[in-house]
């Protein structure tokens with residue numbers, strides 16, 4: 586199966602699509618946000634940085650990602666939240682060349698800003714396994730209120746999922762991550778997906794990997 590890079594603004598549905606690909610298609614999800622949140626449980630400075638909505642340095646995130654890729658030993662994966670800058674994409678190209686990994690495909694999840702904001706403010710996440718839910722979408726609600734379907738942990742609201750932090754994260758996305766669309770278009774592997782409807786988004790991503 587082809588490796589997948591998901592490029593999308595905050596709350597466009599990267600986590601939801603990844604969860605479905607893990608459950609139904611045997612993919613491994615590499616969510617740099619989830620990895621960093623786990624690390625931040627023991628690192629106050631990192632937690633503050635994540636809460637602020639700013640990006641972690643390219644050097645640190647690429648080092649973490651490389652270690653995870655080595656552990657995967659060739660299994661197919663979805664990159665959820667990486668790369669987020671052109672520099673990260675270039676370093677990633679070098680890492681996969683060194684490890685003999687195929688770049689695969691890039692899916693850009695396109696969602697208008699006003700819908701993203703609505704999703705952000707109704708999002709709940711599992712602090713243990715990273716699964717994401719939405720209180721404003723029937724098909725994305727947890728089966729039991731505030732309890733994770735996957736691991737039964739209590740769900741929480743991320744501190745960076747506030748309206749103010751969303752604005753900063755969205756602007757950071759537009760400035761630093763959006764240029765990746767041209768980067769991957771030039772490589773001929775970018776696929777744009779209309780990601781307003783989450784079930785439809787998964788169906789479209791699935792078509793790309795078959």
Ligand code: AMP
Nearest residue numbers: 617618635638639640641646666667669
């Ligand atoms: P996410 O869960 O993808 O929204 O990421 C949450 C936060 O983790 C971001 O706001 C950044 O602070 C940090 N982060 C995640 N992935 C990256 C990355 N590839 N580069 C830099 N910072 C990242």
